[in-house]
Amino acid sequence: MSISDAPILHAKPTSNSNRKFLILFALVIFADFLLFDREPGLNLFVFANAVAAGLLICSRKSLSFSKAAGLLLCGLIASVPLIETPSWMGITICLLGLSCVSLGAGGLLPRQWTRLPLVLLRFVLDLPARPFRRVSYRWLQRLQKPSARGVRHHLRGWIMPLTFAAGFLALFAAANPLIDRTLRSIDLTFLLQLLSMWRIGFWLVVAAVLSVLLRPGLMRRRRHRRGAAEVVTSVEDGLFGHAALLRSLIVFNALFAVQTLLDLAYLWGGASLPDGMSHAEYAHRGAYPLMVTALLAAIFVLVAMRPGGPGDKSVLVRGLVHLWIAQNILLCLSSILRLDLYVEVYSLTELRVAAGIWMGLVAVGLFFILLRILLRRSNEWLIALSSATLAMTLYAAAVADIPALIARFNVAHSREISGEGIVLDLDYLAALGPSAIPALDTYLVSLPADSDVRRVRDALLRQQEGRSPDWRSWTYRAARLDDDLRHEAALAR
Structure with missing residues (x-):
C-alpha cells in the first residue's frame, strides 16, 4: 500500500471526542x-493554518495522506x-477555506465539485440551529456517567486532591511564618488581567467558532410534497407558457434594442448629446439602474428556461x-463604459471600483447562463461556476492594493x-490610509510647494510609523511600504 493511500487520523469515538x-x-x-x-496581521494567517491543522487532527473519519495534504493546502x-x-x-x-477543511475532515x-456551493450554504444555514440541539445535553449525560473515561474523568479526579491540598496549605501558612510570608509575596494581579471580561468574551467567541468547525453539520433537506410540486409546476406553466414566453421575449428584445441603439x-459612437447634458451625466444616471435591469433579466431567463419547460x-x-x-x-458593457466616463470626469472611489467589479461579474454571469442553455447543463452547474468566479474575484480583490490604485489614479487625473477633471480630494x-503615500509623493514631485498635500502625507506617515x-501584526503590504519609504529617504539624502 502506497503512502498516499495510507489512512491517517483515525481514532475511536471516545478518544476523538477527548x-x-x-x-x-x-x-x-x-x-x-x-x-x-494585538493588531491584525501575520497572526491571522498563522492562526488560520493552526486551525486547519487542528481540524485534520480531529478528523471524524480516516483520511488518506493525499486528501489530508489537499485540505491543508486548501x-x-x-x-x-x-x-x-x-x-x-x-x-x-x-x-x-476553513469551512471546506472542516467539511472534508468531517466527511461531508x-x-x-458542482455541489460544493449548496453544501456550503447548508453548512452556513445549519449554524443558527446548532446551539439549540441536544449536543450539550449529551455532554452532560457523559459527565454524569461514572464509567466515563478520558480527559473529563481525569479532570474530575483532581477536584478532591486540590481541595484538600489548598486546605493543608492554608493551615501550614497559619502555623509557619515563612510559608505565610512567601504566599503573601506572590503577586496575583496578573490573574485579574488574565480574567478580564473582554478576555473571557474573546475566549468564548473563539471557542464558539472553533466548536462549529470541529463538529460540522449540514442543514437537513426538506422533502417536497408531490402535490405541492405539481401545483408549483402548473403555476409556472401557466405564467411561463410558450405563448407568454414568446410575447415577453419579443417585447423585451424590442425595448432593449432601443436602449442598445442609444x-x-x-456612448460608443460619441454622438453629441442634447443641450445641457454631458456624457458624465448620461453615464452616471444609467450605470446602476441598468445593472438592476440585467439582474432581473437573468432571473427571468433562469425561471423561463428551466430544463424540460415550454421555453426549453x-x-x-x-x-x-x-x-x-x-x-x-x-x-453590462455599456454600464462599465458609463462608469469609466464618469470616473474620468470626477474621481475614483472604492465604491466605484466595487461597482465596476460587480458589473463585470454580472456580465460574466449572463454569459454563463447562455452557456448553460447552449450546453444544456443544470442550474447546479451554473451556481457552482458562478460561485467559483465570485470566489476568485474576491481572492484577487483581497490581495490587490486597491487603495494605492485609487490614490494613483486620482492624483494622475x-x-x-x-x-x-476635479480638484484632488x-x-x-487621507481616508485611504498609508497606501496613498506613494501617490502623494508623485504629486509632490510636480508641485513640491503644496503645503496641504505635505500635511496629509506627514499624517499618513505618522500613521504608518505608529503601527x-x-x-x-506584520503584513506584507506594510512591510513593502516601509521598504519603499526607506529607499526614497536614502535617495533624498
Missing part, C-alpha cells in the same frame, strides 16, 4: 497568545490574502433568449496634475 476537547483548548490558548489585544491558499493585509474580503475567503464534502450612438423545447424561444442575453451582456486620500512593531 482529542477535540484538547485541540479546542489548545487553539483557544493559541488564539489568546496571537490575537488578543486552508493555506485561502489564508494567503491575510499576509498581504487583513481585510473583510480576505477573512471571508479564509473562513470559506461532496464528490462532485448606447451605441452616444421551442427553437424560436431559445433563439430569442440568446438574442436577449446578448443584449444584456452589451448592456487631478486638475493640478493633468489640467482636467485630500480628505478622501505595532510586534511580529504578530
